[in-house]
Amino acid sequence: MSDATGPDQFTGATPDNAIRNAERSDGPMLAADGRPLKRSLARALRAQKMRALMLIAPLLVFILVTFIAPIVDMLFRSVENQIVSETLPRTVVALEEWDPSDVPDNATFAALAYDFMAAAERREHTRLGSRLNYETTGISSLFRQTGRSVDDVGEEYAEQFIALNAAWEEPETWATLMGAASWVEENSGEVEGAGTLFQLSPTARDAFPEAADAYRSFARTIQSEDDDSPMAEEPWNTVYLALYRDLSAGYATEYDGPMAELIAEAIPAVADFEGMTPREAFEAIDEEWMNLQIWGTIEAFSDPFTAGYFLTSVDLQLTPQGVEQQPEEQRIYRLLFWRTLFMSGVITISCILLAYPIAYLLSNLPTRSSNLLLILVLLPFWTSLLVRTSAWKVLLQQQGVINDILVWIGLVADDARLALINNQLGTIIAMTHILLPFMILPMFSVMKTIPPSYVRAAKSLGATNWTAFWRVYFPQSIPGIGAGCILVFILAIGYYITPELVGGRTGTFISNRIAFHISSSLNWGLAAALGSILLAVVLILYWLYDRIVGIDNVKLG
Amino acid sequence: MTSDQTDAFVAFDRVQKSYDGEVLVVKDLNLHIGRGEFLTMLGPSGSGKTTCLMMLAGFETATHGEITLDGKPINNIPPHKRGIGMVFQNYALFPHMTVGENLSFPLEVRKIGKSEREGKIKRALDMVQMGDFINRRPAQLSGGQQQRIALARALVFEPELVLMDEPLGALDKQLRETLQFEITNLAHELGITTVYVTHDQTEALTMSDRVAVFDDGRIQQLAAPDTLYEEPQNSFVAQFIGENNTLQGTVSKMNGDMCEVTLADGSLIDAVPVNVSAVGEKTQVSIRPERVEMDPNRLTPGAHTLKAEVKEFVYMGDIYRTRLSVAGVDDFIIKTRNAPDQRRLTPGEQIEIGWRPQDCRALDA
Numbered sequence: 001m002s003d004a005t006g007p008d009q010f011t012g013a014t015p016d017n018a019i020r021n022a023e024r025s026d027g028p029m030l031a032a033d034g035r036p037l038k039r040s041l042a043r044a045l046r047a048q049k050m051r052a053l054m055l056i057a058p059l060l061v062f063i064l065v066t067f068i069a070p071i072v073d074m075l076f077r078s079v080e081n082q083i084v085s086e087t088l089p090r091t092v093v094a095l096e097e098w099d100p101s102d103v104p105d106n107a108t109f110a111a112l113a114y115d116f117m118a119a120a121e122r123r124e125h126t127r128l129g130s131r132l133n134y135e136t137t138g139i140s141s142l143f144r145q146t147g148r149s150v151d152d153v154g155e156e157y158a159e160q161f162i163a164l165n166a167a168w169e170e171p172e173t174w175a176t177l178m179g180a181a182s183w184v185e186e187n188s189g190e191v192e193g194a195g196t197l198f199q200l201s202p203t204a205r206d207a208f209p210e211a212a213d214a215y216r217s218f219a220r221t222i223q224s225e226d227d228d229s230p231m232a233e234e235p236w237n238t239v240y241l242a243l244y245r246d247l248s249a250g251y252a253t254e255y256d257g258p259m260a261e262l263i264a265e266a267i268p269a270v271a272d273f274e275g276m277t278p279r280e281a282f283e284a285i286d287e288e289w290m291n292l293q294i295w296g297t298i299e300a301f302s303d304p305f306t307a308g309y310f311l312t313s314v315d316l317q318l319t320p321q322g323v324e325q326q327p328e329e330q331r332i333y334r335l336l337f338w339r340t341l342f343m344s345g346v347i348t349i350s351c352i353l354l355a356y357p358i359a360y361l362l363s364n365l366p367t368r369s370s371n372l373l374l375i376l377v378l379l380p381f382w383t384s385l386l387v388r389t390s391a392w393k394v395l396l397q398q399q400g401v402i403n404d405i406l407v408w409i410g411l412v413a414d415d416a417r418l419a420l421i422n423n424q425l426g427t428i429i430a431m432t433h434i435l436l437p438f439m440i441l442p443m444f445s446v447m448k449t450i451p452p453s454y455v456r457a458a459k460s461l462g463a464t465n466w467t468a469f470w471r472v473y474f475p476q477s478i479p480g481i482g483a484g485c486i487l488v489f490i491l492a493i494g495y496y497i498t499p500e501l502v503g504g505r506t507g508t509f510i511s512n513r514i515a516f517h518i519s520s521s522l523n524w525g526l527a528a529a530l531g532s533i534l535l536a537v538v539l540i541l542y543w544l545y546d547r548i549v550g551i552d553n554v555k556l557g
Numbered sequence: 558m559t560s561d562q563t564d565a566f567v568a569f570d571r572v573q574k575s576y577d578g579e580v581l582v583v584k585d586l587n588l589h590i591g592r593g594e595f596l597t598m599l600g601p602s603g604s605g606k607t608t609c610l611m612m613l614a615g616f617e618t619a620t621h622g623e624i625t626l627d628g629k630p631i632n633n634i635p636p637h638k639r640g641i642g643m644v645f646q647n648y649a650l651f652p653h654m655t656v657g658e659n660l661s662f663p664l665e666v667r668k669i670g671k672s673e674r675e676g677k678i679k680r681a682l683d684m685v686q687m688g689d690f691i692n693r694r695p696a697q698l699s700g701g702q703q704q705r706i707a708l709a710r711a712l713v714f715e716p717e718l719v720l721m722d723e724p725l726g727a728l729d730k731q732l733r734e735t736l737q738f739e740i741t742n743l744a745h746e747l748g749i750t751t752v753y754v755t756h757d758q759t760e761a762l763t764m765s766d767r768v769a770v771f772d773d774g775r776i777q778q779l780a781a782p783d784t785l786y787e788e789p790q791n792s793f794v795a796q797f798i799g800e801n802n803t804l805q806g807t808v809s810k811m812n813g814d815m816c817e818v819t820l821a822d823g824s825l826i827d828a829v830p831v832n833v834s835a836v837g838e839k840t841q842v843s844i845r846p847e848r849v850e851m852d853p854n855r856l857t858p859g860a861h862t863l864k865a866e867v868k869e870f871v872y873m874g875d876i877y878r879t880r881l882s883v884a885g886v887d888d889f890i891i892k893t894r895n896a897p898d899q900r901r902l903t904p905g906e907q908i909e910i911g912w913r914p915q916d917c918r919a920l921d922a
Contacts, residue, residue: 456616457649459636461663462714468637471662475653 071535078528081306084298087128088115090213092302100299100321103290109278110245113153114214117238120147121221134523135308135317136297142288149285154241156275161240164269167262174239175231177259178204178215184258187231194223198230203257207246214242241278244270293319309529333513333530340510341537343428344492350432351439351488352481359443359480364452377440385434389501392430396421396502422504430502435491439484446480482549490538510534565589565625566750567613567718572622574608582608584774586622590752592717595744597753599761600771601797609771610720610754615639626718637666642711642719642749646726648703650695656682656706657691663714681713682706684743701732708740712747719744721753725760737764758798762786770794787845791832792920795843802849802889804842808833808919815914817861818842820884825861827914832921839922846878848916849891851908862911865889867902877901883910 031040085092090111098104119125129143161168168174176184183199198219205212218239219230226233246252247263247270255263282289300318301308308318315331316323325331358377362370380388395401398417406412420426450473458468496511503512510530517527545551567590574583583605590596598606611617612624615636623630631639650659660678669677682688685705695703704724711719721740725733741764744751755761761768762782769779770793777797778790789795792803809825810817816830818840826842833840850856851865868887869880876892879902883889891910893899902908 451647451649453645453647453649454651456614456636457643457645458651458662459616460614460639460641460643460720461710462637462640462666463662464637464666465635467666472651476651 074528075532076528077525078309078532079305079307080525081301081308082304083128083131084301085304087119087124088112088298088302091115091298095295095299095302098295098299100292100296103279103292104295106277106279109282109289110210110241112282113150113238113241113278114210114217116146116150117153117214117236118217118221120150121225121236130522132297132301134312134521134526135301136293138288139294139297142286142294145286146282146289151237153278153281153285154237154239154244154275157244157273158237158240160269160273160275161243161266165262165265167259168240169234171231171233171235173259173262174215174235175219177257177262178212178219179230187229193229194227195229195231198223201257203255207252207255207257207263208243209246209251211239211243211246214239244273244275248273296321309525310533312526313529313533333510336508336510336513337533337537339424340493343424343431343507343509344489346428347431347435347492348439348485348489350428351436352485354432355436355439355443355484356477356481359440359447362440362444363447363450374444377437380434381437385497386501388434389430389498392426392433392502393421396426396429421502422507424503424507426502426504427499427507427509430498431492431495434498435488438487438491442483442487443477443480446483447477450476478549482545486542486545489541493538494534564591566592566594566627567752568623568625569609569613570623570625572609572612572619572624574605574612574617575620581620582774583612583619586774586776588769588776588779590750592750593745593748595741595751595753595764595766597755597761597765597768598771599755599758599768599797601756604771605774606754606769606771607722610722610752613752614641614643614720640714640716640718642714642716644704644707644711644719644721644724646723648695648700648707648724650703650707650710652695654694655691656687656693656695656698659695659706660710660713663710667714677713677715681709684712685709685739700728701736704728704736705739708743712743712749716749718750718752721751723755724753726755726757733760740764762798770797772797788831789843789918789920792841792843792922795918795920800846800890800892802844802846802886804844804884804886804889805922806840806842808836808838808840811836816919818919822884824863824884826863826917827860828917828919829915831918833919840919841922842917842919844912844917846890846892848912849910850912851891851893851902851910853909856909856911857913860911860914862909865908865910867904867906867908869904870902872901881908881910 029037031037033040088111091108094108094111095104098108116125119128125143125147126140129140132143133140158168172188175187178201179187180199180201183196187195198216200212200216204215215230215235218235222228222230222233243266247267252263253267276284288294296319300306306318311318311323312326313333314337315326315334317326358373362373362377365373393400397403398419398421400421402420403412403417407414407417412418420429454472454476455468458472459465463471493509494511495509496515499507499509500512500515503509511534514527514530514534517523517530542551567588569586569588572583572586573581575581582603586605586609588609598609600606608617612619613626615631615634619632624632626639626641650656651662654662657678660681661674664674664677678691679688682691685708687702687705687709690698690702690706695706698706707724711721724740725736728736737760740751740753753761753764762785765782767779767781768785770777770785772793778785778794780788780790785794786798789798795801796803804818804820804826806818806820806826808816808830809819811830811834814829816828816833818826818828820826820842828840828842856862863883865881865883867879868882871878871880872895875895877895877899879891879893880887881889881891
């Protein structure tokens, strides 16, 4: 471009100057006012984009709230496992040092006693019991049993402390010993209800680590659960146990806080105290506590997140020794997944075989007759799924219509009626029928777009009817088959009602198991893991399909 | 190139066709096509021409009558055994195959060996100047290129008869003209018999050896293009082929190979009697716009002339097109060459027009 200034050139921001500047500087294209053209364009389109966003906003919010959020929650539930570390926090910490080949030490059992006492008081131990029961059967009843007896743990020590000095029986003694000075001052005297939230004295925490912790747990639990003040309640026996363990471990020799003389009196005395160790106490409650498998399970599931549900979903289990196969008789999920995939495949293939001729006929008939036929195809859509499935029950059962006819014709003996229902065959028959329209419609819409002149051309070129069909018509109808297959297979893989009603024991799908865990066994984590695997399988198949056939080739209409 | 019944390559003999059992779409078709002939079936839509082509190809069966190919009846031979090449209006190239595979298809179904196939495909593609496109897919080609491939595919297995069903209908004018020329040349070079269906009369006139004009399930006239244009046998053909002026009248005098027609306003004209035989018959007189003379020096001596008023003058570049009011008819057109000595008429002008009596044909009313 020459630099000669023509009469039409102006200085300043004009569109022409902007273009000239952009050409000269190799920089981004500029708009007339000197801003980058891209930004100007974005600004100009912003209103339009906002409008589009506003239009989709209601649906977007609806989807986010009702669809995306539940799915994310479900995925989360399949790995979430905070219940163990929340209910048994001290035990989980103590188990970190555990040697899995031996029963845990007394410190761990003591931690278990403190945790269990608080959990039993809050009635959380049964929930944890049912959760861990999914992994090792028997834990639920063990926890129940322990919950009933755990308040006896440490009772002998409580009695011996009180025998030593009756002051140990007084709630105020404990409160003064453990409470922070300000809290004690605030809550002494006549206090209504629970009083202010218990604060632990730092001196006590340093002097008696276990007892202070156990006492705080006690104080806060009775405050929140019973609405009582620690000033008015004698501590649990486990607190006495904790104090005994602290004192006999040599803590608090230098203690000079409140009640120092009581402690000084107790320190020499505890050496002569007699009673069960925490481990013996638990063994007395239930011998199962000596079972390494129980401890292995607690340890294995002590992380806030776990792969346990997923491992269970594929018939594996987490043991202290690592990942292992489930016992033979408990392996059902791999079989169920395989069966689901296999039967969905059989259903898809049956649908292709039945739908292809119909779709071909539909697309080649004159419009008037094809419309009528199409309505017949769609008719099942307008009937309730439940009604259709129940109709199949009537047709297929041993005393049902089909068997009756076969017996009447004489094809089947009356005492050898065919088992057509409550097995895989029943599920396949009923689901093929129910999913057939999903195969016919995409096939039909693709076949309708194949002009008859292709087959005519093939025949005029010398191809027989079969060659013309197989080499010219069929390849062009593949996108319809592909679309139908995806639709039918994905629908089949997650089908629930029909297998539930006609599948019996051998014809059920993985979805029936998911439903069982959602509504009967209440093992939502496992249900979520199974669902996640199902989702992953579908996505992988979708991806594979895209790689092999190409998703662009799918036509639904 | 015309042929009689005995040596006809393709013959339709009293062929009828009905789709619904009530209406005949083809009524009593008799047509003989000679070997190597380029015959066009021309007619408006619904005239039965495509049905005839489909019966010949084997996609429709004749309700009555016989079709023979090279002397053998083919009514009961399925399409794929007839060995007839066919080019379709929408090309019908198989979209999932490359150009090469499309061409290979008719050879494969004939079980021709690979090396021979490749040679034939190459020759066929070179024939239509598409040798470089062998690996393309039809969707990557333009309409004209696709039609060339379709042509090559119909020719690659060397059929003796090729049918074309409005093959150039979807192309633009310029391309259409180029391809018309190429198709005719190719057909004559290879000596193949061609049956070509179109509704475009220019295409029919420029390409064919003979044209069969179809209307209402019948052949209205079967003749070479020049005969068809200059000597239409009835008013349908006269109207359908080219531009045409018609005047209604009554035969007032028969005079051997000439007749005199009285028009509605009483003026008299001379004409060749084609479909009229007696005085008093109603007739429709047909005269081509370019055969009308208005220069008094060039009028045939002794012939009748008509008074005309100029209504409209249109300059069309190579010709002038003038609309006149003649004998009560307002759409009488004359065409004059744009030559230096030619006068431009102005609307409102009164002139006198005439023509050679043999250019004016008295047809059925």
